[in-house]
Amino acid sequence: MSLRIEDLEHRYEDRGPATLHVPRYALEDGEQACLVGGSGSGKTTFLNLVAGILAPRRGVVRHGETDIAALGEAARDRFRARRIGYVFQTFNLLQGLSALENLLLPLGFAGVRGEEARTRALETLGRVGVGALADSRPARMSVGEQQRVAIARALVNGPALVLADEPTANLDEENAERALDLLRGSVAEAGASLLLVTHTRSVRDRFDRVETMAEISA
Amino acid sequence: MSLLAMVRRAMAQRPLATVLTALGVALGVALTSVVLTLQHELDRSYRRQSAGFSLVVGPSGSGIELVLNSIYHVGESRGLIPYSVLRELESEAWRPYLKHAVPCAVGDSYRGYRVVATTPAVFDPLFPQPEGANKFAAGGPFTLDPVELERVVAAVRRGEDPGEEGERREAVLGAEVARRLGLGVGSEIEPSHGVEGDHHHAGEDRWRVTGVLRATGTPIDRVVLINLDSFYRIAEHAGGRMPVTGEPGLSSILLFPRRGPGKLVLLSNLRKRGDLQVADVPTEIARLLDLVGNVDGIFLLVAVLVVVVAIVSVMVAIYNTMNERRREIAILRALGASRRRILSLVVLEAALVAAIGGLAGLILAHAGLAAGSARLAAVAGLEVRAATVLPVEAALLGAVVLAAAAAGMIPAWKAYRTDVARHLAPLS
Numbered sequence: 001m002s003l004r005i006e007d008l009e010h011r012y013e014d015r016g017p018a019t020l021h022v023p024r025y026a027l028e029d030g031e032q033a034c035l036v037g038g039s040g041s042g043k044t045t046f047l048n049l050v051a052g053i054l055a056p057r058r059g060v061v062r063h064g065e066t067d068i069a070a071l072g073e074a075a076r077d078r079f080r081a082r083r084i085g086y087v088f089q090t091f092n093l094l095q096g097l098s099a100l101e102n103l104l105l106p107l108g109f110a111g112v113r114g115e116e117a118r119t120r121a122l123e124t125l126g127r128v129g130v131g132a133l134a135d136s137r138p139a140r141m142s143v144g145e146q147q148r149v150a151i152a153r154a155l156v157n158g159p160a161l162v163l164a165d166e167p168t169a170n171l172d173e174e175n176a177e178r179a180l181d182l183l184r185g186s187v188a189e190a191g192a193s194l195l196l197v198t199h200t201r202s203v204r205d206r207f208d209r210v211e212t213m214a215e216i217s218a
Numbered sequence: 219m220s221l222l223a224m225v226r227r228a229m230a231q232r233p234l235a236t237v238l239t240a241l242g243v244a245l246g247v248a249l250t251s252v253v254l255t256l257q258h259e260l261d262r263s264y265r266r267q268s269a270g271f272s273l274v275v276g277p278s279g280s281g282i283e284l285v286l287n288s289i290y291h292v293g294e295s296r297g298l299i300p301y302s303v304l305r306e307l308e309s310e311a312w313r314p315y316l317k318h319a320v321p322c323a324v325g326d327s328y329r330g331y332r333v334v335a336t337t338p339a340v341f342d343p344l345f346p347q348p349e350g351a352n353k354f355a356a357g358g359p360f361t362l363d364p365v366e367l368e369r370v371v372a373a374v375r376r377g378e379d380p381g382e383e384g385e386r387r388e389a390v391l392g393a394e395v396a397r398r399l400g401l402g403v404g405s406e407i408e409p410s411h412g413v414e415g416d417h418h419h420a421g422e423d424r425w426r427v428t429g430v431l432r433a434t435g436t437p438i439d440r441v442v443l444i445n446l447d448s449f450y451r452i453a454e455h456a457g458g459r460m461p462v463t464g465e466p467g468l469s470s471i472l473l474f475p476r477r478g479p480g481k482l483v484l485l486s487n488l489r490k491r492g493d494l495q496v497a498d499v500p501t502e503i504a505r506l507l508d509l510v511g512n513v514d515g516i517f518l519l520v521a522v523l524v525v526v527v528a529i530v531s532v533m534v535a536i537y538n539t540m541n542e543r544r545r546e547i548a549i550l551r552a553l554g555a556s557r558r559r560i561l562s563l564v565v566l567e568a569a570l571v572a573a574i575g576g577l578a579g580l581i582l583a584h585a586g587l588a589a590g591s592a593r594l595a596a597v598a599g600l601e602v603r604a605a606t607v608l609p610v611e612a613a614l615l616g617a618v619v620l621a622a623a624a625a626g627m628i629p630a631w632k633a634y635r636t637d638v639a640r641h642l643a644p645l646s
Contacts (some may be wrong), residue, residue: 077551088549104219105219106553
């Protein structure tokens with residue numbers, strides 16, 4: 001599923017007249033791209049617009065055939081649950097839930113429940129190498145293991161697009177490298193495209209396609 | 219994951235807060251449930267225990283006191299009316315209106331149970347306790363020779379000792395008296411003077427038990443009945459005589475009017491008499507329950523206030539967690555949870571805490587009532603069915619859950635409005 005963005009404009013509610021404007025951005029089916037920008041450059045906002053968490057003031061955010069900018073909030077939520085996986089910075093698992101339950105959540109939001117949900121969640125955990133941790137709480141896992149679970153959670157619904165926001169920010173260099181490889185490998189294996197934002201050079205260097213926020217916005 | 223499972227997890231993450239707020243609800247609901255149950259059982263039991271009684275005649279004073287004294291057998295007797303009133307009421311003139319009259323003379327007790335001196339009229343099928351014609355669990359009524367009674371009364375009136383000639387000291391026991399004291403037909407009892415049992419009669423004053431009444435759950439279960447002539451024969455019963463005339467006295471007479479205008483005629487005629495008082499039992503009971511109801515109302519108000527405070531505390535406890543949960547909520551939203559689902563999560567949490575607390579409260583209340591029921595029966599003559607959950611209690615539980623859900627809307631609204639983009643921003 002390709003991503004097409006046209007004439008996207010967003011106004012920050014809490015920053016007065018400041019706006020984010022992206023005239024054109026495209027991501028092809030299965031493509032992996034990196035967006036680079038310092039803090040305050042609007043890269044997280046851009047991801048939230050792509051995910052449909054934020055609604056733009058105007059513009060088109062087309063996933064395949066669906067322009068989610070034209071959808072209501074509830075419809076965007078449903079779309080996100082089914083078609084988009086999201087990996088936040090390191091500490092984004094729900095602490096009160098086991099690894100398995102962290103995966104059952106987005107499955108539930110996408111309408112997958114019961115035994116089928118369980119099977120899919122366990123299978124996805126296994127695919128990223130943390131099948132043995134299904135019943136563990138995040139607090140009992142290493143940081144690297146937590147991020148594997150987070151990647152599994154982003155992939156469990158079989159999304160067409162995975163968004164990653166500084167996914168390696170809190171990892172040491174070695175773990176960051178492994179997590180990134182895992183993320184890219186799993187996303188490719190799942191046939192999804194990947195859009196990752198970061199300000200870390202080592203991350204950016206591993207991507208073929210790299211743009212800065214300054215380049216895509218005007 | 220189901221919504222309920224998510225709520226259970228959220229609650230389990232803050233076990234102390236969850237338990238404490240649920241406990242608050244439990245206490246409020248328990249308190250309310252106890253007040254409601256006691257109110258209901260008091261009403262039911264006082265009405266049931268006075269069912270079948272119509273009028274009571276006694277010395278001038280409070281009607282409620284007269285009823286409590288002669289039907290519930292609580293409190294001290296307030297004075298006497300002359301024995302001649304009984305004869306008068308049994309005369310031809312009253313026959314068209316009055317079907318039956320049962321005299322009572324009190325003043326003795328046996329090991330804490332009240333002794334009531336009366337005539338076999340108390341065993342008439344008309345007398346409501348025990349109900350019907352079949353009154354005895356064992357044995358039968360005491361005997362009383364009317365001629366002998368008149369002779370004793372006449373002798374006492376003249377200030378003479380009636381002597382022991384023709385004397386039969388016989389007693390019938392209420393079911394509880396027999397059961398608790400391990401007595402039966404043929405046992406001998408020795409009552410003492412004073413309803414508190416503070417003074418023993420001189421000499422060997424023993425009454426033989428001729429019968430034990432059926433258990434009824436009414437005050438008669440806790441009474442010892444003796445024949446009236448044996449009561450008048452006891453020399454110390456100077457207190458059983460009218461002060462000036464020395465005539466034998468009665469504490470009260472229970473009247474059972476004929477159907478139709480009988481009760482009204484008796485009531486209006488007896489009300490004109492200055493020397494005695496007539497009390498209409500159902501009216502006095504209604505007045506008493508009204509009085510009690512006012513006090514109950516205050517208890518109920520306090521109990522309901524405790525519930526309200528508990529529900530507010532559930533709301534506040536959840537509200538206070540909202541700041542730390544905002545990131546969690548933002549993550550849920552990013553994973554595809556709709557705002558409405560987030561709202562439901564918080565509302566459901568409030569309702570669930572209240573439901574758990576409320577259920578615990580009902581269990582607590584009824585366990586407490588069960589534990590205290592024996593004592594309530596002994597002290598207040600109140601028969602409490604602890605195992606019965608009243609419809610109003612079920613309604614209370616429902617109302618508490620609904621109110622908590624409504625209160626939960628306040629933190630839920632805060633959760634609903636969580637700015638996802640802001641709270642997803644990396645923690646750096």
